Amino acid sequence: GENVEQHPSTLSVQEGDSAVIKCTYSDSASNYFPWYKQELGKRPQLIIDIRSNVGEKKDQRIAVTLNKTAKHFSLHITETQPEDSAVYFCAAHFFYGGATNKLIFGTGTLLAVQP
């Protein structure tokens, strides 16, 4: 079945360092890969996404890379700040044809940025 694996489950970095979170997906037909950030006590919110026809996408300090052959994608955060501390979820879009499609999420990474 459809599956998204995410590593690591926890990540602690010093302020200013970089953080990398990696995900793999099972279905080679998946074509859309968003990343969500969930701050403590809040709802998940989209921070960046990438389509399967793109290898890399960047938005200020955040970048996402995609390797379709290997079926993995990664989130890169540079110059981390305390406000980056949150749980990050990767997701993959699975399409069944017609109107049926769904997002499957990874298990999440708790990122702690130490001041």
Place this chain on the structure above:
Amino acid sequence: DVKVTQSSRYLVKRTGEKVFLECVQDMDHENMFWYRQDPGLGLRLIYFSYDVKMKEKGDIPEGYSVSREKKERFSLILESASTNQTSMYLCASRSRTVVAEAFFGQGTRLTVV
């Protein structure tokens, strides 16, 4: 601003009770989802719906059912609540477009005692 609203922020129910969790979205989205969030397990899909009266099982549908009588409303039903259903429940909606963002409700923290 897209708004996804869940009917309750916190709920405490007794074992065996029938529990209804309601979710309403105001952006005319076709797709709606119910996820369960547990520490270390991420967001697990319970059920989803891609149109009115249409539903599909997710990864963990056992013990749950859903109802989508109107496009804007998606209900999650626990037929007979059990303690292992104590969790955070998140509703989400998104349009049919592949690259559409999923918008989440604020979550319902359900405790079954």
